Amino acid sequence: MVLMTQAPARPRTARRRHDREIITLAVPAFGALVAEPLFVMADSAIVGHLGTAQLAGLGIASALLTTAVSIFVFLAYATTAAVARRVGAGDLASAIRQGMDGIWLALLLGAAVIAVVLPTAPLLVELFGASDTAAPYATTYLRISSLGIPAMLVVLAATGVLRGLQNTRTPLYVAIGGFVANGALNVGLVYGAGLGIAGSAWGTVIAQCAMAAVYLVVVVRGAHQHGASLRPDAAGIKASAQAGVPLLVRTLSLRAILMITTAVAARLGDADIAAHQIILSLWSLLAFALDALAIAGQAIIGRYLGAGDAQGARNVCRRMVEWGVAAGLVLGLLVVLSRPVFLPLFTADSTVRDTALPALVIVALSQPICGVVFILDGVLMGASDGPYLAWAMVFTLAVFTPVALLVPTFGGGLTALWAAMTLMMTMRLLTLWWRARSGRWVVTGATR
Template sequence: MPTQAKLTQGSTFRHVVTMSFTGALGLMCMFLVDLVDMLFLSMLGEKEAVAAVGFASSILFFTVSLSIAISIAATALVSRAIGAGDVALAKRRAVNVLAFGILFSSLIVWLLWPNIPHILLFIGAEGRTLDLATGYLQILVLGMPAVMVGMIGSGIMRALGDARRAMYTTLVGGLVNAVLDPIFIFAFGLGVQGAAIASLLARFSMVAVSYYGVVHIHKMLGEFDLMDFLKDLPSISVIAIPAMLTNLSSPLANAIVMEHTSTFGDDAVAAVAIIGRIIPVVFGGLFALSGAVGPILGQNYGAGRFDRMHGAISSAVTYSFIYCLVLCIGLYQLQDCLVSVFNATEETADLIRFFATYVSFSFFFQSLLFIAIAVFNNLGKPLNSTLLNFGRATLGTLPLISLFALFMGAEGILFGQAIGSIIFGCLGFYMARNYIAGLEQKAAEEIIPLDGIRFDEVI
């Protein structure tokens, strides 16, 4: 059981690096398995199989995004309670967010499963590719409640500052997936469906790991009480619903990109699918940034430490720049290797090389948006995150990729996305810095000089 808010002490840069790297290792392991999935399926010599997983990934990203959104609510609510020293409140909110997540994910599975073929057809899948993508998704979607539980458990542990055990949830899931993949794909001869079954079983392993960390190690789940759940439901919804909308914008952008890419043929779709697998593996340290910065901000907000909140933001930017510089250089050097490994056709290879050479560094600016999202989600303005991310997914995607595709072909789709990331990353970061400054000023004004008691509510 936590005895102190550990993220309110020590170097903010060290906390950012530790939380980001541990989160990244877990995420990168999970996404590396997806990359290996793509590699195994490319070895079957059927480009429709690779394209099918590419289309399915757009829908899967939607379900995972919802799980991450609710884990954001768990992290924000639990970390603020821990920062304020109220462990009982933290335990109550942990179990109530978990109950919310299980109910919500079960509802999504019930609504989504029968409509999978129609959704895939809408975003451009057809023929053999449509059939393979449908079978793949109808298996994997059933594991959404397991992903939800695993992500929420990981979020609770991050809120406590236990980055290592939070990492284990996705790390173990990825390792289980990696072991089962070749067995189901090749040994059992199940192909695309085998990859889906292996991933489904791996998702259930995440539940066991997160349950062990939250319940047995930290003892952070209180007893479920319906009245307490109803009492906490507004607090959960205020964060979770805008966070869901925020995270839904990324699948929306991916669906827009995939629909436009499909007009250039299966080779272009395969390239975008491969790039979509490369991005989380290479830039996992940035995707983990929002989840890393959030608990640091939450605990220090609960403790009233605005100096450390400013320090955490500056540390996150420094970390992002160094990370992007090193990884983009590495990606540029390895682009021919990637083309060879995936047996890419000439058109597919051209798009992979274009991404590695001209587009990859735009992820630094996307990391600025991740930082801004962490600020707004954890400090009481999640709707701002929603507006920013939907702005990037719509105004920062559709007009730009349409415009650049007219002059650059399929490469223009990748380039248009990069320009959108630059615009909205800079805008979001500017807004986030101003918002923290405003919170600090408001807190200073609410301190009564006579006895120094602060009446502002930090939870």
């Protein structure tokens, strides 16, 4: 698969260099990405032994918190691209200064979220459909955990700083340490201190604050080493917010697609929504693997463009597309081979398994498409091409929505719904591929 046919052939040594860079950044990034859902799994396992109502409350509060935090994932993406450009330009002081602007923005946004969530927690829980027995637990967990949102957002922004500095190992180590601390604190506070679900919330808050503190120590140390200012800069914070707005639109559009898909699956029947939840869990896990490659793309592309090496950026893009196709083929094959074992892990209901199987095959076949989509998405993020990504995602949402909503009318069940999801990824592929071939994303310099 060739992205820029006019480019000269690359020496094998250049390909190997690109491969080493990709692996060095992508493997630790994948570990750090997986750590966050493990937080929720650990909390669920610990709280689950308190009772069904407590676990239901945790599920509702966690869904609200995850949504709130994921909306601000642009803090990591935009910061990665901006910092990587300045690293490529050889201006490390400016790179860290840019990262500090993102961290200050994270703190401001976190404070705003707390101001909204604390007084409205009961209403949010009610709107989410919590039962009378689960609602008090959900409200308690949500209110306490919201105090850790600034730390969570600082972790996002600081992770973006380190990725831009071509360092994905530190986020991995911090994520592992945070996961271990979270588990130990939860057990000690939930059972040892007898705080119940409140103990789980406080354990998560403390773990997130500790992670943020470690990140800040690393960033502050780098700032002192390179003479970068740590003071908040209004112009810089405003610029970081403006750079994040297009990526926020992109993220909201993508989440709208996932919400529509789940809503349609729910209308198809209990077996379909159960099977959909299994498929969506697998799809999300596969997305983590591909997103790790995309993160490597963000960091590497930003650095090349910052260094003024347009041809190097094109070469990396082409090589990463090859990686995306290969990764997609491998993941798709793994899905096909593991399906006899995978489905029984989640359900003993033969109806649910039979419903999920055809959709699982579609997911497997679509992985090469997903691989290229994630790669090109990361490349364009690394190029700070946020406005195009936003409009492309809104266009994809507009195409996908009527197709998905018509599935219950025209039939086909869950298989048709996941075929619509494949159509959505194909639309993303086409829009991203067109942009990549146009070359308009190749804008060199320390800033865009």
